Amino acid sequence: MTEAPSSAPTNVTSADVELLRVDHVGIAVADLDEAKRFYAATFGMRVVHEETNEEQGVREAMLAVGDDAGPRIQLLAPARPDSAIAKFLDRSGPGLQQLAYTVADVEAAAAALRARGLRLLYDTPRRGTAGSRINFVHPKDAGGVLVELVEPA
DSSP states (O other): OOOOOTTSOTTOSSTTTOEEEEEEEEEEOSOHHHHHHHHHHHHOOEEEEEEEETTTTEEEEEEEOTTSOSOEEEEEEESSTTSHHHHHHHHHOSEEEEEEEEESOHHHHHHHHHHTTOOBSOSSOEEOGGGOEEEEEOGGGTTTOOEEEEEOO
């Protein structure tokens, strides 16, 4: 294993991509209200943010786990039948839909990944949860996992 130069930040996994931490795990659900009740009653999770993202066609809720400092669980339900989440549910059913990482700069991360030959879903970042900027690595280029890059607002 090659060690990073001493000038490289210690909190990132690759200096050009700058993954800072796991941001959230996205779970596709058919009914957001039912899923929120399940996660609260079963695991004691609490909703810390909820919104409808019209551009993405999704209703979503971010749930906190434990001490509230770590990654979130994101419940994603379709807001319209032509959304990516509706199509995912039709194709795969409910379940794990994405793994998201916080990045320092979503455009720089996307450029670095493209330079490595990976495909990203969007040419330019789009609006994500709470005004964040997002892009996705195509699952065919990431071992079957939809990887989301999140630059917080």
